Amino acid sequence: MEPVFIALVMFGLFxxxxxxxxxxxxSLGLACVPVILFTDHVSLFAIIDRSYTSYNSFLLLSxxxxxxxxxxxxxxxxxxxxxxxxxxxxxxxxxxxxxINVFVSMLFAGVSGSSTADAAGIGKILIPAMxxxxxxxxxxxxxxxxxxxxxxxxxxxxxMLIWGGTMSISVGSLFLAGIIPGILIGLSxxxxxxVYAKKxxxxxxERAGFKQFVKAFLEAAPGLISxxxxxxxxxxxxxxxxxxxxxxxxxxxxxxxxxxxxxxKKFLHILSDTARLVxxxxxxxxxxxxxxxxxxxxxxxQALVAMINGWNLGPTGIVFVIAIVFLIVGLFIDAxxxxxxxxxxxxxxxxAAGIHPIHFSLIGVVSLAFGLVxxxxxxxxxxxxxxxxxxxxxxLKDVGIILLPMLGILILLILVPDIVLFLPRLIxxxxx
Amino acid sequence: MKLLSKILGILHKFLVTFQxxxxxxxLLMVSYQIISRWVPFLPRIxxxxxxxxxxxxxxxxxxxxxxxxxxxxxxxxxxxxxxSKIFNLVWxxxxxxxxxxxxxxxxxxxxxxAAVLLWDVSDIAQISMLWVGISIPIFGALGxxxxxxxxxxxxxxxxx
Amino acid sequence: xxxxxxxxxxxxxxDTDHPFTQTYIKFEExxxxxxxxxxxxxxxxxxxxxxxxxxxxxxxxQGESVDMAIISPGHLAQRVPNIAIxxxxxxxxxxxxxxxxxESDLFKGLEAEIVRxxxxxxxxxxxxxxxxxxxxxxxxxxQDLKGFRLRVQGAPIWAKVFTAVGATPSVIAYDExxxxxxxxxxxxxxxxxxxxxxxxxFEVAKYYVENEHSITVRPLFLSEKAxxxxxxxxxxxxxxxxxxxxxxxxxxxxNMADRELKALVDKGLTVHIKFSDADKAKFRxxxxxxxxxxxxxxxxxxx
Ligand code: NA
Ligand code: NA
Numbered sequence: 001m002e003p004v005f006i007a008l009v010m011f012g013l014f015x016x017x018x019x020x021x022x023x024x025x026x027s028l029g030l031a032c033v034p035v036i037l038f039t040d041h042v043s044l045f046a047i048i049d050r051s052y053t054s055y056n057s058f059l060l061l062s063x064x065x066x067x068x069x070x071x072x073x074x075x076x077x078x079x080x081x082x083x084x085x086x087x088x089x090x091x092x093x094x095x096x097x098x099x100i101n102v103f104v105s106m107l108f109a110g111v112s113g114s115s116t117a118d119a120a121g122i123g124k125i126l127i128p129a130m131x132x133x134x135x136x137x138x139x140x141x142x143x144x145x146x147x148x149x150x151x152x153x154x155x156x157x158x159x160m161l162i163w164g165g166t167m168s169i170s171v172g173s174l175f176l177a178g179i180i181p182g183i184l185i186g187l188s189x190x191x192x193x194x195v196y197a198k199k200x201x202x203x204x205x206e207r208a209g210f211k212q213f214v215k216a217f218l219e220a221a222p223g224l225i226s227x228x229x230x231x232x233x234x235x236x237x238x239x240x241x242x243x244x245x246x247x248x249x250x251x252x253x254x255x256x257x258x259x260x261x262x263x264x265k266k267f268l269h270i271l272s273d274t275a276r277l278v279x280x281x282x283x284x285x286x287x288x289x290x291x292x293x294x295x296x297x298x299x300x301x302q303a304l305v306a307m308i309n310g311w312n313l314g315p316t317g318i319v320f321v322i323a324i325v326f327l328i329v330g331l332f333i334d335a336x337x338x339x340x341x342x343x344x345x346x347x348x349x350x351x352a353a354g355i356h357p358i359h360f361s362l363i364g365v366v367s368l369a370f371g372l373v374x375x376x377x378x379x380x381x382x383x384x385x386x387x388x389x390x391x392x393x394x395x396l397k398d399v400g401i402i403l404l405p406m407l408g409i410l411i412l413l414i415l416v417p418d419i420v421l422f423l424p425r426l427i428x429x430x431x432x
Numbered sequence: 433m434k435l436l437s438k439i440l441g442i443l444h445k446f447l448v449t450f451q452x453x454x455x456x457x458x459l460l461m462v463s464y465q466i467i468s469r470w471v472p473f474l475p476r477i478x479x480x481x482x483x484x485x486x487x488x489x490x491x492x493x494x495x496x497x498x499x500x501x502x503x504x505x506x507x508x509x510x511x512x513x514x515x516s517k518i519f520n521l522v523w524x525x526x527x528x529x530x531x532x533x534x535x536x537x538x539x540x541x542x543x544x545x546a547a548v549l550l551w552d553v554s555d556i557a558q559i560s561m562l563w564v565g566i567s568i569p570i571f572g573a574l575g576x577x578x579x580x581x582x583x584x585x586x587x588x589x590x591x592x
Numbered sequence: 593x594x595x596x597x598x599x600x601x602x603x604x605x606x607d608t609d610h611p612f613t614q615t616y617i618k619f620e621e622x623x624x625x626x627x628x629x630x631x632x633x634x635x636x637x638x639x640x641x642x643x644x645x646x647x648x649x650x651x652x653x654q655g656e657s658v659d660m661a662i663i664s665p666g667h668l669a670q671r672v673p674n675i676a677i678x679x680x681x682x683x684x685x686x687x688x689x690x691x692x693x694x695e696s697d698l699f700k701g702l703e704a705e706i707v708r709x710x711x712x713x714x715x716x717x718x719x720x721x722x723x724x725x726x727x728x729x730x731x732x733x734x735q736d737l738k739g740f741r742l743r744v745q746g747a748p749i750w751a752k753v754f755t756a757v758g759a760t761p762s763v764i765a766y767d768e769x770x771x772x773x774x775x776x777x778x779x780x781x782x783x784x785x786x787x788x789x790x791x792x793x794f795e796v797a798k799y800y801v802e803n804e805h806s807i808t809v810r811p812l813f814l815s816e817k818a819x820x821x822x823x824x825x826x827x828x829x830x831x832x833x834x835x836x837x838x839x840x841x842x843x844x845x846x847n848m849a850d851r852e853l854k855a856l857v858d859k860g861l862t863v864h865i866k867f868s869d870a871d872k873a874k875f876r877x878x879x880x881x882x883x884x885x886x887x888x889x890x891x892x893x894x895x
Contacts, residue, residue, distance in 0.1 A: 022527055023505035025496070026534045033537075041601065042657050044537055048545045049650060052568055053643070055489045058481060058765040061462065064455060064491065165767040168792055170774055239466045240764070240772050246462040272452035279451070279495010280504050286492070296641040297657065344640060348607075376508050391509055469762065469777075478751055481763050548654075551709070552670040555746035556763065561670060 003303035007295065010035055014291070014332065018376045025280075028333065029287035032294050042297060050293045051286030054337070058242060059165045060285070062113065062158055064278040065245035069226075069252045070108075070117030071274050075266060076256035078223040079121050081216075082107045088216040090190070091205035095197025097130045098143055099190050105147035106154060106186045107220075110227045113158045113245060115151035115372050116281065119144060119380040123387040133203050137390055139196060142398035145384035146406070147189055149369040152335070154182030156230050156248075159365050161241050163339050167347055169357050171241045172234060173424040177362045180423060181413055185366075188405040222255045281379065288337040301345040308349060318353040319414045322346050322360065323367045330371020334379075338368055358424055359417040366410055373399055433584065440581055444501050447574070451494045458487045479557035486554075486564045493567040497574030500535070501581075517591040524586055532579045539572025597631045600659040600818055603642045603651075611786065611848060612662040613638060615718045615812060615841030619660075619833050627829035630822070634660070652712045655817030662718050662810050662841075666747055671710045674702060677890050679745075681753050681806040682876055682883060687720055690807050712813045715831055716838025719810030721845050725801040726793055727780030728773055732801075732865055734758070734874045743769050743781040752882045753805075754782075757875055773797050784808060785849035794862045800853060803867040803875060812838050 010031050017027035029047055036042050054060075073079050086104040093099045101122065108118050123144045130140040152159045155175030164171035196202065208216070229251055230244045239247055256262025295301065308321050325346065329338045343364060350360040372380040375392060381399065385392045413419055461484045468474040499505045513520055542565075549565035602616045613636070620634045637658075642648065648661035649668060665678045677683070684690035693699060694717050707713050731737055740759040743766075744750040754761040764772050772778045773796040780797050787793070788800060812834055822830065856862035867875070 017530070018508050019511055020523075020527055020530075021507050021509060021511070022530050023507050025505055026531055029537075030530060030534055043654075044541045045545065045654055046651075046657060048538065048541050048568060049647070049654075050643075052489065052545070052565065053647060055492045056485050056564070057488075058485055059767060061458070061484060061488055064458065064488070065462070068455070068459070164771060165765075168770045171771045172774065234775050238470065238777075240768050240775065240777050242768060243462060243466050246459060246466065249459060250463060268452060268456075271455055272448055275451045275455040275491055276448070276495050276498055276502070276504070278455070279492050279497075280499040280506070282492045283496035283499070284506070293642065296637070299637075299641075301641065348639075377506075379506070382506050382508075393509075476762065478748065478763050481765065482746070553673060555666075555669060556748065 003298050003300045006035060006298040007300045007303075010291065010295065011332065015376070024377050025284040025287050028284065028291045032287075032290055035294060035298070039297070042294070046293065046297075047287070047290040050290035051283075054286050054289035055282065059162050060282065060336070062161050062242045062245040063282060064274065065249050066113035066156070066158055067117050067278060067281075068271070068274045069245065069248035070112040070114055070121055071270050071277075072249065072252035072256060072262070072267075073108075073111065073223060074117070074121030074124070075270050076252065076259065076261040078111075078220075078252065078255060079104075079108065080125065081220040082111075082223055083122070083125060085216040085220040087205060088208035088213045092207035093190070093194065093197075094204055095193045095202040096205040097126065097133060097135065098139075098193035098197060098202065101126050101130070101143050102147045102186055102189045102193060105150050106183065107224070109150040109152075109154035109182060111223055111248075112151055113156040113161070113248075115148045115369070116277075116379045116383055118151040119148035119383040120277075120387070122148070123384050127384070127388045131388075135202060136200065137388060138395045138398045139200075141381075141384045141388035141390055141395045142402055143189065143193065144388070145373045145378070145380040145395075146399060146402045147186070148380040148384070149372045150182050150186055152369050152372070153178050153185060153366055155179065156227070156241070156244060157365070158245075159335050159339065159368060160361070161245075162336055163343060163361050163365060164241070166340055167343055167357075167361070169361050170428075173358050173428055174361055174365070175231070175234075176424040176427055177358050177420045178365070180419055181362060181366055181409065184409045184412075184419075185406055188409050189402060192402050192405055222259070226251050226255075284334050284377075285336050288333045289340070291333065292337050292340070292342075301342070305345060305349060313353075315353045315355055316415065318349060319355055319360070319363055322350060323363050323410060323414060326364050326367035327370055327374075330368045331374050332377055334377065335368040335371060338371070339364070356417060356421060359420050362420045363410075363414060366413065370403065370406070370410075373403070433588075437581065440501070440577065443574075444498065447494055447498050447501075451491060451498065454487050454491050454494070458484050458491065461487070482554060482556045489564055490567045493571040494574075497571050497578065500531075500575045501578040503582075521586070521591055525583070528579060528583045528586065532576060532583070535572050535575030535579055537572070539569050539576055542568030542572045545569075595628070595631045597633055598821070599633045599635050600814075601635045601637060601657065602660040603637045603648045603658045604661065605638075605640045605644055606790065607638055608636075610790070611718060611841050611845035612810070614844050615662060615716075615837050616660065618840045619716070619812070619837035622833035622836055623829055626832050627826050629826050632826075649710070649712070649813075652813060652815035653710050655711065655815050659815050659818040660813065662812050665809060665811060666745055668706065668710055669747060672706050674705060674890060676747055676749065677887065678702070678809050679747060680749055680883065680886065681723075682879055684807045687807060690720065690809065694809065707816060711816045713816055713819050714811040715814050715834030716812040716836070716841075717809055718812055718838045718841035718845065719808035720842035721784045721786065721808050721849050722802070722804040723782055723784050723806040723808060724803050725780060725782050725805075726788055726797045727799045727801060728776070728797040729779060730799050730801075730863065730865060733868070733871045734878075740780065741778045743772065743778050749882070749886050750782075752886070753879045756882045757878045769793070770796060782806075784845075785853045786845060788862075789852040789856060794856050798861070799863050799865055800856075801865045801867065803872060805875060805879075810841075812841075 014027050014031035032047055083104050086100040090099040090103045105118055127140055155178050160174040164174050233239050234241055234244055329342055372378055461480045465480040468476050546565035546569055549561040552561035604612045623632050645663045646667040648658045649663055651658035665675045668675045703714050738758045742759055743764045744754055744761040751761045769781055857864050
């Protein structure tokens with residue numbers, strides 16, 4: 001069968017099932033079934049095998065731990081302290097809570113490796129608060145979801161970990177490379193909030209005094225130290241990046257028990273909540289792996305590569321194509337299997353075009369991060385909409401508006417690789 | 433029906449507790465792996481890497497099963513419901529049938545898959561891989577039972 | 593009459609230039625030369641498109657998706673525990689010894705066991721490269737090996753042997769090895785030259801310490817289901833072509849390994865250290881008690 005035909009059937013079926021309200025994870029699995037039945041050499045065994053095998057991976061272990069660490073931060077008050085610090089820093093800008101939402105996501109991103117935990121933790125506190133102050137519901141949900149994508153761009157990051165692991169690219173350098181792009185995206189979002197606030201006359205907080213700021217900073221300090229623990233630990237080889245996620249958990253536990261904001265009972269509760277979230281979100285990885293495996297079996301990726309090579313683009317053109325491919329793939333499937341399949345297919349193209357591996361990787365991660373808020377499969381968007389009790393499609397317009405300047409940042413990163421490469425070159429030149 | 437619902441409720445509670453314990457064990461194991469590397473008198477255990485992966489497999493499959501019972505698997509409501517209640521009933525039943533087909537595939541094919549693993553021994557800890565693989569049909573069975581419960585409730589609700 | 597065409601799906605984790613892929617290509621050429629009953633055509637799935645070697649094993653065993661693959665024997669240990677013996681360090685004295693063992697009756701017994709338990713059939717043997725130590729500091733002799741923190745393969749015998757020679761082995765996922773060395777969680781690993789070059793381990797571990805503690809055997813497998821569809825005449829051609837393709841692949845790998853390592857050394861990216869014969873002997877001496885114990889437990893005596 002022709003690769004293009006296979007791709008159309010599978011993506012078409014997947015979309016149809018999703019529209020019917022079949023769960024995304026189930027849709028990915030079921031969309032494989034007809035193609036499998038018409039392929040002589042493949043049976044349903046493949047779906048079972050690919051799901052099971054994809055879970056049996058040490059790299060994926062960082063996911064439950066980063067989620068657990070983030071949930072602990074949410075439940076033991078670290079997140080609240082970060083929000084207070086954000087309030088003292090940017091609360092007096094027009095659209096105060098909107099800026100706080102973005103700024104605290106930046107702080108949270110530095111502590112956590114996961115965007116979904118950011119959307120859930122910050123969303124739970126800030127979405128009700130913003131609604132109460134009269135912010136429009138769709139905007140509130142949209143800014144919560146989009147600001148959460150910084151979680152995987154600003155280090156530490158689950159996506160970078162898996163990216164580095166599967167392609168033998170330095171995770172440390174990737175982490176460093178994510179800092180400036182992450183901050184730029186945060187700034188672009190704050191600019192958007194400003195425009196919204198002016199247009200809809202959103203409320204502001206009083207400017208915090210210096211004393212208040214110092215107090216907020218000191219209270220938030222235990223949370224802010226956590227990224228230091230992680231970065232120092234990885235840099236000095238005390239643990240691997242995956243193990244760092246477990247360290248983040250232990251650290252959050254320590255802070256919680258010392259502050260007495262955590263009891264054993266509460267801990268067990270958080271453990272159970274996290275375990276259930278892990279089950280639901282990683283289950284998708286399994287069926288998505290089966291989905292992408294079947295595409296690979298029918299040589300769809302090769303067809304794509306042949307097509308791209310046929311266009312005779314220069315390096316910049318290739319990076320644009322890579323970004324577009326990840327943006328499109330990110331619409332439909334989870335970022336992790338997207339990395340595993342598309343990353344290793346596109347990497348040789350990037351290398352042949354002379355694109356720096358760190359530049360290639362970061363463009364890939366940022367593009368996939370967009371996928372966290374784009375339908376039909378955008379975890380952050382889904383989580384924020386669920387918290388804000390709103391249908392996803394009603395939020396899309398505002399998400400689109402916030403994404404526009406972010407797309408501008410992505411284009412800037414594509415055109416000027418030095419923005420990405422500056423920090424790794426400065427701090428870890430030996431790895432470049 | 434009520435009794436069955438009650439039994440499934442108890443099953444759900446048990447699963448939730450068991451799954452949390454597994455994640456806790458996972459955390460302990462990876463923590464020990466790091467600590468034993470740096471504390472000289474602690475023996476290094478080679479199988480932590482392997483067993484933690486196996487625990488993750490269980491956490492995911494059980495969590496996916498629990499997610500069906502709790503209705504937390506991500507569903508996109510991109511199309512609005514129809515005004516016709518009969519149409520909606522048919523629609524819901526159709527979707528449930530698809531979901532059931534999916535979990536039954538994991539039950540039946542997963543059972544076959546796990547049966548083959550019975551003779552496989554894990555690389556490091558040398559345990560039978562059945563201990564890991566059995567999580568697949570267990571997910572399939574849980575999913576099937578929970579979807580059947582949802583189906584029964586939906587039919588009972590009818591076009592009301 | 594029109595010859596029937598049979599498509600076999602061959603999978604590999606590597607690209608076209610890798611010795612394994614070259615072995616497949618050679619096989620395809622030879623198998624059609626040695627018989628003219630059917631036209632055998634290979635469909636190549638490279639670069640991990642269908643997964644990693646342990647996945648190929650399960651697919652072939654199941655009789656679907658993958659018909660042919662070269663797999664490190666370690667991946668079969670789950671199903672055929674005795675195969676671990678083939679993957680054991682220091683098993684072969686040299687390449688000639690290895691090739692002799694592969695043709696022995698003892699090995700035929702093992703092959704039959706693989707067919708029975710794993711439902712796949714070895715039709716040739718690639719590999720033949722030596723495995724050595726890769727580290728981020730110079731290891732010039734056995735003394736330098738003391739406390740060397742390295743990643744070893746999962747099979748317990750590897751950890752035992754490296755503990756016996758004074759190193760500190762730990763098991764880390766292969767995907768994490770690069771990061772782990774870079775961050776000094778471990779100081780190195782043990783691997784072939786081709787793996788060293790292709791996984792770009794030289795970026796984080798500059799020293800290739802040639803102690804040659806093992807010579808690899810990388811069997812070329814055909815799934816039993818694919819095998820059974822052919823007539824005895826074609827099967828004979830498959831075995832002949834498989835053997836020759838395996839030998840070709842071995843030679844290709846040995847040549848490529850030296851070429852690639854030399855290129856790295858010339859570019860100043862790698863320091864190539866060779867263990868003296870005395871140090872190699874010392875390594876063997878320290879490891880022997882563990883190996884003897886292991887071989888006894890497995891029930892083999894006459895290797
Ligand atoms: Na982060
Ligand atoms: Na998406």
